[in-house]
Amino acid sequence: MDRTADLIADTVAAVRPLDEAAMRDARELQDRLTKPPGALGVLEDVSVRLAGLAGTCPAPLPEPAAVAVFAADHGVHAQGVTPWPQEVTAQMVANFLAGGAVVNAFAGQVGAEVTVVDIGVASPLAVAPGLLPRKVAPGTADMTEGPAMTPEQAREAVAAGIEVARELAAAGARCLITGDMGIANTTASAALIAAFTGLPPEAVTGRGTGIDDATHAHKVEVVRTALRRHGLLAGTDPAADGEPVPAPRPAETARKLDEQPPTSDASSVPAAGRDPLEVLAAVGGLEHAGIAGFVLGAAALRVPVVLDGVIAGAAALVAAALCPDALGACVAGHRSAEPGHSAAVAHLGLRPLVDLELRLGEGTGALLALPLVQGAARVLHEVATFDSAGVSEKDAGA
Numbered sequence: 001m002d003r004t005a006d007l008i009a010d011t012v013a014a015v016r017p018l019d020e021a022a023m024r025d026a027r028e029l030q031d032r033l034t035k036p037p038g039a040l041g042v043l044e045d046v047s048v049r050l051a052g053l054a055g056t057c058p059a060p061l062p063e064p065a066a067v068a069v070f071a072a073d074h075g076v077h078a079q080g081v082t083p084w085p086q087e088v089t090a091q092m093v094a095n096f097l098a099g100g101a102v103v104n105a106f107a108g109q110v111g112a113e114v115t116v117v118d119i120g121v122a123s124p125l126a127v128a129p130g131l132l133p134r135k136v137a138p139g140t141a142d143m144t145e146g147p148a149m150t151p152e153q154a155r156e157a158v159a160a161g162i163e164v165a166r167e168l169a170a171a172g173a174r175c176l177i178t179g180d181m182g183i184a185n186t187t188a189s190a191a192l193i194a195a196f197t198g199l200p201p202e203a204v205t206g207r208g209t210g211i212d213d214a215t216h217a218h219k220v221e222v223v224r225t226a227l228r229r230h231g232l233l234a235g236t237d238p239a240a241d242g243e244p245v246p247a248p249r250p251a252e253t254a255r256k257l258d259e260q261p262p263t264s265d266a267s268s269v270p271a272a273g274r275d276p277l278e279v280l281a282a283v284g285g286l287e288h289a290g291i292a293g294f295v296l297g298a299a300a301l302r303v304p305v306v307l308d309g310v311i312a313g314a315a316a317l318v319a320a321a322l323c324p325d326a327l328g329a330c331v332a333g334h335r336s337a338e339p340g341h342s343a344a345v346a347h348l349g350l351r352p353l354v355d356l357e358l359r360l361g362e363g364t365g366a367l368l369a370l371p372l373v374q375g376a377a378r379v380l381h382e383v384a385t386f387d388s389a390g391v392s393e394k395d396a397g398a
């Protein structure tokens with residue numbers, strides 16, 4: 001095995017399931033705090049999950065936080081799936097480094113460090129503070145014509161993401177936040193989400209940065225073409241070159257779908273049984289690969305990772321396919337307006353903390369959710385118990 005394959009395998013092997021004893025302690029402590037049991041709703045679940053991840057109750061406070069914005073370009077841009085020129089990726093990287101983007105404003109507000117990772121921007125980028133040069137390739141190839149990445153590139157980008165998580169944690173970060181920049185990356189996200197959920201392209205392909213009806217219809221067909229080409233279109237048999245196949249019986253396809261999205265009955269999941277890295281290489285982006293590695297790296301270190309929108313959702317599907325326990329480290333920061341995002345989080349059983357109809361990426365939605373995650377953890381550190389504060393508990397049986 002090469003170095004990157006070893007790093008990925010070792011990282012996956014280091015990920016532990018959530019610690020049941022710590023989660024039980026957290027639930028019990030929540031019920032002894034001076035508030036009605038359950039009154040903090042979903043935040044109580046977050047505090048329990050953080051304790052399970054840390055293996056101790058209360059979990060360490062998830063601060064300071066650091067956001068990694070993985071930037072890359074996409075060969076599928078040539079298919080006319082977005083109105084924005086490809087150069088905007090590199091131009092926005094310059095904007096991030098100058099502190100002028102929304103991600104900078106939101107990160108500044110919550111004291112999070114912004115690091116930009118050049119994992120695959122098409123043009124060369126000058127060395128700059130805040131920029132990690134980790135370019136695996138100058139963008140992906142067009143997934144409608146062949147695999148977006150070689151297997152080596154996909155592995156290298158996942159390994160780079162693992163290393164970024166390690167570097168940020170070594171620099172003191174106790175909460176990691178995913179960010180992305182890559183013109184056309186909502187197209188690759190839709191393809192990954194369709195492959196890993198079995199939903200049809202029209203259910204998971206959104207309007208990205210904002211496209212008209214005709215461009216959207218074309219984008220759906222581009223996603224369908226790419227999926228068919230790689231044998232990843234639900235309800236078709238790759239061996240028969242796109243021929244429809246009967247849907248499998250439900251018993252064969254029972255999956256953990258806690259929050260079922262608007263589903264197809266095409267209960268087959270094309271990526272099931274395939275190597276997740278091969279699926280990633282076929283239709284993913286270098287930033288998806290980097291973010292998948294970032295999630296694995298965070299999980300192996302038992303550091304929570306707040307996922308941003310649809311790009312992170314697609315990447316988390318890859319990470320979860322490689323290592324289901326990595327989901328224990330993940331908090332879905334927000335629900336993106338992209339339909340594929342709802343499908344991804346539902347498939348993963350994650351509940352987004354905020355829903356503001358954002359459709360930006362960069363890490364913005366996750367940064368807005370960060371104080372909620374930190375507040376959830378802080379409660380277990382600072383709130384008095386009924387005993388310690390001398391507050392009477394509710395009458396038994398009432």
Ligand SMILES: Cc1cc2ncn([C@H]3O[C@H](COP(=O)(O)O)[C@@H](O)[C@H]3O)c2cc1C
Nearest residue numbers: 082180181182183184185186208209360361
């Ligand atoms: C100025 C600008 C800033 C952005 N910041 C994030 N994105 C977001 O939009 C892009 C994906 O949308 P699509 O697939 O429709 O191209 C990604 O770069 C994503 O990070 C931006 C897009 C633009 C144009």
Ligand SMILES: O=C(O)c1cccnc1
Nearest residue numbers: 208309310336359360361
């Ligand atoms: O919601 C997102 O994550 C998103 C939407 C459009 C463009 N980029 C990201």
